[in-house]
Amino acid sequence: MINKLFKSRLFFLCLGLIIAGSVGVYAYTISSSDVSYNNSSSGLEANNVKDALDDLYEKSNAGIFGEDIIVANWLNEKYTVSTTWETMQPTVYSNSFFENNNGNLRFKKAGKYRIYYQSAFDGGSDGQGYIRVLINGTQVATCGNYHARCDNRLIYYDANINVDDVVAIQGYTTNARWGARVVVSIVLLKDE
16 A cells, blocks of 8 residues: 555655645845945945945946046947937946936036047948037037048047036938948046
């Protein structure tokens, strides 16, 4: 009888249910942005753990390496076939530095920034690709050319940025068949 019991699928099903019912695992995750942080003694502006860690990370990178910090990029895959100006979404950006509203990045931190930019047309010499940088809706920098990426020059624009200033990167092509690429980096310059 016991041998029959151990060979019964029903027995093992019941045994499994009993074990599963008596052993429970409970896991709970709390997002660091949901945990409050008292900033009264640190001097940080952060009021939650996530922002405090992000702030600390950025300050330690600037202090340890003494280098400029890249805070946003529009990499080579940012591609437009629009024949009118189109606002391009960034590939990556720091949430500690920006709030993104459909590609318009609102600065959260004031400072001296350098914006490197280039445009490339993908179809040879039967069209051109253009790029422009807008700050608070005003064009501050632009370039365009055939496939040679703005005459192969390293082009940048330096700006003293205030909190709530807005930067937008726009591009267009003169030939929608081929399209154009925009490449941009926004860099927070170290104190000089």
